[in-house]
Amino acid sequence: MKIINRLPLLFVLMSAIGANASNLANPATLIPEARVAVGASYHLGGYSLTDSELPSLFNRIHGRVEYGPFRYLTIGVDGGATQIEVDRVNDTMPVFHGKFGFSGGGHLKLSTPSFLNNRLSVIAIAQVTLFNSENEFSASYSGKDGTGIVGMQFYIPGFGFISAGPWVYVIQGSNKGSAGQTGYYSNTDNVRGWLAIDFFPKLGEVATNKPYFSLEISVSPKANYSDRIPVQAFSVSLSFGTITKRLYGVESDVEWNP
Numbered sequence: 485m486k487i488i489n490r491l492p493l494l495f496v497l498m499s500a501i502g503a504n505a506s507n508l509a510n511p512a513t514l515i516p517e518a519r520v521a522v523g524a525s526y527h528l529g530g531y532s533l534t535d536s537e538l539p540s541l542f543n544r545i546h547g548r549v550e551y552g553p554f555r556y557l558t559i560g561v562d563g564g565a566t567q568i569e570v571d572r573v574n575d576t577m578p579v580f581h582g583k584f585g586f587s588g589g590g591h592l593k594l595s596t597p598s599f600l601n602n603r604l605s606v607i608a609i610a611q612v613t614l615f616n617s618e619n620e621f622s623a624s625y626s627g628k629d630g631t632g633i634v635g636m637q638f639y640i641p642g643f644g645f646i647s648a649g650p651w652v653y654v655i656q657g658s659n660k661g662s663a664g665q666t667g668y669y670s671n672t673d674n675v676r677g678w679l680a681i682d683f684f685p686k687l688g689e690v691a692t693n694k695p696y697f698s699l700e701i702s703v704s705p706k707a708n709y710s711d712r713i714p715v716q717a718f719s720v721s722l723s724f725g726t727i728t729k730r731l732y733g734v735e736s737d738v739e740w741n742p
Contacts, residue, residue, distance in 0.1 A: 521725055523548050523550075524545070528543055530542075532706070560592075562589050564588070581619055593607065606636060621662035648677075680700040684742040699721070
């Protein structure tokens with residue numbers, strides 16, 4: 485198939501995209517061909533901003549829709565809200581406490597054909613998101629963030645998938661003070677370890693769709709904790725949703741069971 489022959493090039497492109505969003509596209513497993521997944525996710529992540537490594541906290545709530553146009557490719561869009569808090573060194577209160585503001589973007593997932601008795605595959609995921617969070621004094625943090633990973637995915641019959649690999653995350657944005665002054669920022673903890681667990685509960689014959697629950701964790705060697713910003717240099721994401729039956733094409737694949 486042409487899509488298989490182009491996989492090496494696509495993996496390179498994925499890595500380039502990742503070098504320029506917080507939680508990845510849960511579930512980490514690809515949506516089978518000719519199916520659609522609809523879900524929601526919550527992400528809580530701690531990131532160090534600017535050269536001063538100011539601790540920050542990102543709360544992100546997104547809805548998402550994914551579609552599998554080919555067997556080894558999934559594309560999707562995300563939309564929802566992001567809330568940001570940014571600490572200040574040697575201060576007793578967060579310097580910035582934002583409200584939830586609109587955020588949205590898209591993601592792309594790729595996979596090789598499975599091997600080792602259909603238990604193992606190589607995956608690549610990239611996501612880009614635009615976000616904005618403003619406080620009651622019209623100060624704001626806005627920008628874009630991008631995530632990319634290339635890792636291994638293990639299939640566990642009757643349960644789902646476990647995925648792991650290196651996680652690259654970059655934030656680029658601008659902040660505005662209440663008096664109108666502006667600045668630019670990025671994050672310093674760009675590389676972490678990543679683990680995702682996708683669970684597909686068995687509902688027997690009562691439903692043709694496939695529900696899923698996902699847990700995703702990223703951890704930096706600088707992971708820490710403080711009273712003001714409790715999550716530093718690590719993140720946790722939770723998501724749930726459902727994958728439809730095959731919508732068109734060959735019916736022999738309709739009994740896909742993760």
